[in-house]
Amino acid sequence: MKPQTIKAQPKDAIKDASMLKQKEMMAKHYDRLSDARENGEKVASTFVPGNLNELLMCFDLVNNLPEVNAIQSGLRKQSGAYIMEAERAGHSEDVCTYVKSDIGMMAKGNIGPNGRKLPDPDVLMLSYTGCFTFMKWFELLREQYKCETIFFQTPYMADGKITPNMIQYMVRQLKEEVIPKLEKVSGVKFDLDRLREYLGKSAKAEDDLVYILKSAKHKPSPIDAYFGGIYYIGPIFGAFRGTDDAVEYYRFLRKEVDQRIAAGLGPVTPDGPMGEEKYRLVVEGPPNYTHFRQFWKMFHDEGATVVASSYTKVGGTYDYGFRHDPARPLESLAEYCLGVYTNRSLPMRIDMLVDHMDEYQADGLVINSIKSCNSFSAGQLLIMREVEKRTGKPAVFIETDLVDPRYFSAANVKNRLESYFQMIEQKRSGASRGAAA
Amino acid sequence: MTTPSTSEIVARCKALYEDLNFTTAREWKAAEAGRKVIGFMPIYIPREIIHAAGMLPLGILGGGDNLEVIHGDAYYQSYICRIPRSTIELGISGRLDFVDGMLFPSICDVIRNLSGMWKTLFPEVYSKYFDVPQTYRDEIGGTFYIGEMTAFMHDLEELSGRKITADDLRHSIDVYNKNRRLVRDLYALRAQKPWQAPASEAYLVIRAGMVLPVEEHSELLEHYIAAAGAEDRPIKDNCRVIVTGMFCEQPPLNLIKSLELSGCYVVDDDFMLVSRWLIGDVPLEGDPIHNLAQAFLHHSESTAAKYEPDREEKGQFLVRAVRRTGAEGVIFASPSFCDPALLDRPMQQNVLAAADIPYIAFKYAENSGQMQPIREQAGTFVDSIKLWSAA
Ligand code: SF4
Ligand code: SF4
Numbered sequence: 001m002k003p004q005t006i007k008a009q010p011k012d013a014i015k016d017a018s019m020l021k022q023k024e025m026m027a028k029h030y031d032r033l034s035d036a037r038e039n040g041e042k043v044a045s046t047f048v049p050g051n052l053n054e055l056l057m058c059f060d061l062v063n064n065l066p067e068v069n070a071i072q073s074g075l076r077k078q079s080g081a082y083i084m085e086a087e088r089a090g091h092s093e094d095v096c097t098y099v100k101s102d103i104g105m106m107a108k109g110n111i112g113p114n115g116r117k118l119p120d121p122d123v124l125m126l127s128y129t130g131c132f133t134f135m136k137w138f139e140l141l142r143e144q145y146k147c148e149t150i151f152f153q154t155p156y157m158a159d160g161k162i163t164p165n166m167i168q169y170m171v172r173q174l175k176e177e178v179i180p181k182l183e184k185v186s187g188v189k190f191d192l193d194r195l196r197e198y199l200g201k202s203a204k205a206e207d208d209l210v211y212i213l214k215s216a217k218h219k220p221s222p223i224d225a226y227f228g229g230i231y232y233i234g235p236i237f238g239a240f241r242g243t244d245d246a247v248e249y250y251r252f253l254r255k256e257v258d259q260r261i262a263a264g265l266g267p268v269t270p271d272g273p274m275g276e277e278k279y280r281l282v283v284e285g286p287p288n289y290t291h292f293r294q295f296w297k298m299f300h301d302e303g304a305t306v307v308a309s310s311y312t313k314v315g316g317t318y319d320y321g322f323r324h325d326p327a328r329p330l331e332s333l334a335e336y337c338l339g340v341y342t343n344r345s346l347p348m349r350i351d352m353l354v355d356h357m358d359e360y361q362a363d364g365l366v367i368n369s370i371k372s373c374n375s376f377s378a379g380q381l382l383i384m385r386e387v388e389k390r391t392g393k394p395a396v397f398i399e400t401d402l403v404d405p406r407y408f409s410a411a412n413v414k415n416r417l418e419s420y421f422q423m424i425e426q427k428r429s430g431a432s433r434g435a436a437a
Numbered sequence: 438m439t440t441p442s443t444s445e446i447v448a449r450c451k452a453l454y455e456d457l458n459f460t461t462a463r464e465w466k467a468a469e470a471g472r473k474v475i476g477f478m479p480i481y482i483p484r485e486i487i488h489a490a491g492m493l494p495l496g497i498l499g500g501g502d503n504l505e506v507i508h509g510d511a512y513y514q515s516y517i518c519r520i521p522r523s524t525i526e527l528g529i530s531g532r533l534d535f536v537d538g539m540l541f542p543s544i545c546d547v548i549r550n551l552s553g554m555w556k557t558l559f560p561e562v563y564s565k566y567f568d569v570p571q572t573y574r575d576e577i578g579g580t581f582y583i584g585e586m587t588a589f590m591h592d593l594e595e596l597s598g599r600k601i602t603a604d605d606l607r608h609s610i611d612v613y614n615k616n617r618r619l620v621r622d623l624y625a626l627r628a629q630k631p632w633q634a635p636a637s638e639a640y641l642v643i644r645a646g647m648v649l650p651v652e653e654h655s656e657l658l659e660h661y662i663a664a665a666g667a668e669d670r671p672i673k674d675n676c677r678v679i680v681t682g683m684f685c686e687q688p689p690l691n692l693i694k695s696l697e698l699s700g701c702y703v704v705d706d707d708f709m710l711v712s713r714w715l716i717g718d719v720p721l722e723g724d725p726i727h728n729l730a731q732a733f734l735h736h737s738e739s740t741a742a743k744y745e746p747d748r749e750e751k752g753q754f755l756v757r758a759v760r761r762t763g764a765e766g767v768i769f770a771s772p773s774f775c776d777p778a779l780l781d782r783p784m785q786q787n788v789l790a791a792a793d794i795p796y797i798a799f800k801y802a803e804n805s806g807q808m809q810p811i812r813e814q815a816g817t818f819v820d821s822i823k824l825w826s827a828a
Contacts, residue, residue, distance in 0.1 A: 090786060092771075092779035094516070094800075099780070128571065128744070132546045135571065135744050136780035142748050143784055151572060151744060155581070156543070158552055158566030165584035169570070172577045345566075346553025371516045374776055378521065379550040381512050382557060399514065 013270030013293060018253040019231050025249065027114060029239050034116040036062050042186055045121040045141065048315045049340040050129025050154055052333055054198035054242035054324065055178070059186035063239035064121060066137070070101040072113040074289030074403035082108065083404055096133045097372045097404040099140065106144060120145050123185045125178075129154040130314075130342030131375040150181045154337040158345050162338050170334035196326035198242035203323040208250035209236055210318050215257045216307040216360055220277035222260035224267040225360075226287065226306035227296040237315030242324075269300045278303030279424055282356045284310045284349075284383060285368040285376050288400040291408045295400075298414050302421050306366075308356035310349065313341035320352075346379045350386045357391045363424050365395040366417075371407050394427055396420035443638065443664045446657060450641035453648055454690070457504055457527065462495050462648050463535050473597060476533060477540040478524065478548055479685040480742055481714040482567055483586060483729050488609040488651060489601045490593040495536065496647025496711065499523040502689040502804045512554070518774045519803045520686035521551045528559060538563035538596060544685060544742045545776050563596055565589065571744040573734045582730045590726070606725035614718040616651050619658035621713060626662060628704045628762040632672045634665045636680075636703035637693045646712050675702040676819045679764045681755060682782070684710050684740055686772035686803050695808040696768070700819035704762040707740060714738050741781030752788030759794050765822045768815065769798035795822055 015023070036043050044061040046052065048068070056063050073079040082104025083097055089107065091100050105111070112118040126138040126149055142149045152173050155166045179190050212232060216225045223229070232253060240246040260266075266274030270293045281299075283306050288295050299306065316322065317339045325332040337343065344352070353365060365387050369377045384395045398416055401407035441449075453461060466472045473492040477484075484494040500506065500523030508529045509522030527533050539562060541552035552566035568585055570578030590601055620643060627634040642661045646654040680696070684707040696703060715732040739745065739754035755767060767789055771778035782798060789796050797818045799811055 090783045092782065092800075094774045095776060095779050132549070132776055133780060136741075136777070139745065139751065139784060140780070143751065143787065146748065149748070151746060153571050153578075155568045156549055156566055158549070158568070163584075163588075165581060165588070169577065169581035169584075172580070173572060176574070176577060177572070345556070346550050347556055349553075350557065369514055371514075374517065374546040374550075374774075377514060378517050378547040379512075379554050381514065382554050386557060 014268060014272055015270070016256060016268040018249070018256045019268075021249060021252060022231050022234050025235055025240065025245060026238075030112050030114040030118075031116075033062055033064055033118055034112060034114060036119045042122040043119050044123045044125045045138075046125035047127050047129065047131075047134050048237050049131065049342050050127030050152070050337040051237065051241070051315060052125065052127060052152075052178075053239060054195055054202060055174075055182070055333060056125065057198055057242055058190060058194050059182045059188045061123070061182070061186055064118065065238055066102045066141075067098055068238055069105065069112065069118070070098040070403050071289050073101050073105055075292055076113060077290060077405070078105075079290060079403035080405040095372060096137070097402055099133060099137045101403050102137070103140065121147055123147055123182070124149040126151045127154070127337065128152060129337045130156075130340050133375065148181060148185050150178055152178050154334075154343055156345070157338055157343055157348065160345055160348050162335060166338060167331055167334050170337065171330045174330050174333065192329060195329045199324040199326040199329055199332065201244065201247050202242045203325065205236055205241065205246040205250045206316070206318045206323050208254045209233075211254055212250070212257050213308070213312065213319050215261060218261050219280075219361075220264070220266040220274070221280065221305050221307045221360075222257050222265060222267060224269065224274070224296075224306050225312060226283040226309035227269070227292070227299070228267050229306070229309055229312040230287065233312050233315060266305060269296055271297050271300055274300060274303070274305060276303050277305050279364070279421060280305060280307045280360065280362045281364055281366050282306070282308045282353060282360065282362045283366045283368060284353055284380065286311050286314075286370055286373065286402055287368060288408050289403050290405040291410060294410060295408075295413065298417050302417065304421065307360040307362055310341050310353065313352070316340055317344075342375050346383065350383055350390075353383065353387050354390045357387065357393060362393065363428075364393045364420070365391075366420070367395060367397050369397060369399045371399060371401045372404065373402065394420070394423050396423075440660055440663060443661060443668055446661045446664060447638050447641055450645040450657070453645050454501075454641055455503060457500060458532055459495065459535070459648060462493060465493055465650060466535055471597075473537040474535060475538040475540060475593070476536045477567075477711075478520075478542060478544075478551075479709070479711065480542055480544045480740065481569070481711050481737075482540050482542055483733075484651070484711070485606060485609040485613050485719075485725075485729060486586060486590050486593065486601070488612065489605040490590075490597050491599070492537070492593065492597065493650060496709065497524055497527065497533070497539070498644075498647060498687050498709070499803050500526055501687060502691070502806065506804075516774055517547060518686050518772045520772070521547050523803065524551065525554070525558070528555070536562065538565070540565050540567050542567045543569045547776075548685075563592065565592065569733065573746065575731070575734065579730050579734055582733060583726055586726050586729060603725055607721050610719045610725055610728065611721055612651050612655075616646065616655045616658070617713055617715060618718070619655055619662065620646070622662055623658060624705065624713070626666060631675070631677065631702035631704055632670050633668065634661075635697055636706065637690060637697060638665070640690065640693055640708055643709050643712055647709065673700075673702075675700050676766065676822045677702045677704045677762065677764045678766050678768050678818075679703070679705040679755070679758055679762065680768045680770050681707050681785070682741070682769050682771035682775070682778040683708055684742065684778070686775065688770060688801050689803060689805055691808055692770070692801055692805065692811060695812045696815050699812045699815035701768070701815055704764050705758045707738075710738055710740060740777075741785070742777040752785040755785055756788060756792045756794065759792075765795070765826065766818060767794060767796040768818070769796060771798070771800050773800045773802055795825065
């Protein structure tokens with residue numbers, strides 16, 4: 001059976017079946033959020049890294065992710081106006097644009113991507129994992145919503161290891177702070193077996209996600225692990241981890257990927273299926289969302305497929321073996337948070353990128369450095385240098401922003417990428433001349 | 438021995454401040470075989486533990502406006518603050534080659550990531566990201582913090598080859614209690630009579646504590662407080678202001694002077710919070726590590742780099758500082774691209790607005806040269822406060 005590609009109007013983005021399915025899931029979720037009040041459901045806002053979705057589900061809370069809302073605003077070209085709104089209200093031009101997009105969106109009525117108002121959260125689940133900005137972001141939201149704010153700290157994995165002190169601290173917070181407060185807000189008693197059940201489902205979906213990510217080892221890669229990867233991680237990084245929907249989605253996606261492997265096909269991009277795979281790349285850093293399609297096209301036009309990326313690890317490093325574990329429910333939630341990409345030390349990040357370059361037989365590294373994200377960006381120039389040194393492969397440094405359109409200079413990015421591809425070519429011909437000599 | 442004059446003390450402190458080779462710390466180390474120096478960055482480190490290990494805690498606050506950054510810029514994009522690049526410069530240029538360990542406290546993601554960069558760039562030097570709890574319950578955050586401090590203590594024991602006893606720690610706590618009392622005395626003097634102990638002097642005197650052994654610094658503080666209190670200095674028609682946001686990347690000294698020249702008496706600030714992070718004396722009886730943890734959890738300064746668990750309390754520390762010092766306004770001076778200072782600022786400003794306290798805000802970099810705009814802005818602020826209070 002040939003994989004199914006849905007034909008679209010020429011200007012519409014072309015999507016494969018899994019992407020459409022994912023879109024549907026997200027749309028349903030946004031409707032659930034918009035209908036939450038009417039349906040008597042309570043809402044918890046939280047973050048992607050350190051997302052405790054299974055736990056929130058134990059309290060019948062609906063998960064709202066301001067980061068994802070900001071991404072949606074970016075994709076819909078609304079974030080620019082939101083950011084300006086926040087800056088007019090006194091937020092600095094220097095800080096994370098996710099925060100400002102969120103705050104601007106709030107000021108303008110909090111209309112979600114479905115065109116309907118998103119509900120005010122009943123609780124802010126401040127899972128402080130891998131990014132300092134989170135702490136201040138939810139302090140800012142708390143000022144606005146005046147609702148219960150639950151703080152949960154993930155220590156930083158600075159020495160490349162998880163210590164018993166870290167786990168004990170996190171489990172204690174869960175037991176003595178997070179769970180009792182969630183019980184209070186939701187009025188639902190905590191049931192450990194319910195959590196175990198959700199964690200079991202998470203692990204199933206995680207197995208399939210890893211299979212999909214690792215499929216990029218094939219030549220040609222059947223997936224794009226950055227631009228396409230963003231679709232793939234959506235459900236599991238968001239409100240679906242631990243649900244049957246997620247299990248089903250990843251099963252479906254896995255089949256789709258298998259079909260592409262069998263047919264020797266590359267990924268589907270918004271501008272059509274990938275042609276010949278000329279370059280295999282690893283990408284570090286988040287993408288730009290305001291010009292997402294244009295950005296992807298710059299790779300597509302050159303025959304460049306991303307075979308691994310660090311961004312697809314911000315919500316969990318499953319390909320490094322981590323699985324949510326029903327046998328150790330709270331410990332495994334703690335380990336999950338500890339292991340996310342932005343909570344890993346710089347040397348660990350370097351190791352991961354070097355591993356990816358080897359494992360996925362990449363031609364080089366692209367760093368997309370985000371102007372307003374210190375968590376990712378501080379240290380990336382050293383990361384680049386180290387990865388180049390250790391792999392002998394060339395790297396390129398691009399600077400954009402996540403959702404601030406003012407910082408996406410298409411001409412600059414394109415120029416950089418074009419010269420970069422030439423550099424890879426030169427390296428290749430140098431290598432083949434060397435081999436022939 | 439005669440007590441030195443304020444100008445002599447300030448001149449000495451200025452020389453220490455300008456010495457980017459850290460000569461005094463080098464000399465301290467060279468004076469006895471086996472001595473070790475542990476560098477630390479803002480915002481807070483329990484220096485007592487380093488002291489108890491017989492080592493010198495050395496505050497590294499970037500390169501200021503005197504350091505030519507040659508290598509550092511290659512490590513950072515233009516949209517990241519200055520302090521990490523000048524600190525890298527200090528490292529790469531060999532100015533920290535005598536330092537046996539570097540500590541990167543939990544303050545923001547830039548210093549957090551710098552901890553890993555240091556490990557990569559200087560693998561032979563002990564370096565540690567010093568994590569602290571942002572939750573303040575004894576059995577949760579407290580237990581975690583005790584665990585972190587104990588691990589750190591063991592690291593230092595390994596580095597020095599000797600055990601740190603409870604009595605060593607008690608002695609060090611005692612020594613630092615004294616130092617903190619003196620720092621607070623200096624702040625109290627400045628709040629009462631800012632013309633006697635101007636901010637530009639007080640800054641240098643406190644800053645000397647980043648490089649001097651604590652005992653020596655306490656002596657210096659005593660001398661300065663005595664000399665400054667006794668001197669007859671003219672009172673100016675200045676406005677009393679608090680500056681906030683300068684807890685990490687340091688302002689150029691000229692910036693503080695410019696504020697004074699524009700008519701401000703800086704009566705409180707958040708420079709070098711490490712020297713007064715813990716409020717009040719840390720008890721000497723009982724388990725010293727437990728006592729340090731208790732002080733951290735329940736008796737420590739508030740700042741933008743911390744989480745405030747109580748919504749009602751958010752920013753109140755600033756209002757209280759205004760009331761305590763009789764300040765007439767607040768100046769938010771933040772390093773460009775500084776997440777903690779800039780993300781927190783709108784919340785603090787809302788609190789001030791609700792309390793009817795005037796404020797202004799500007800940004801700086803440690804190497805800012807142009808002071809004219811800041812002078813003008815501060816001057817206008819002072820004028821408006823005066824007009825407002827006359828009305
Ligand atoms: S990780 Fe970066 S983009 Fe995400 S919230 Fe933190 S600063 Fe913003
Ligand atoms: S100046 Fe601000 S952002 Fe820069 S290292 Fe210091 S606290 Fe972090």
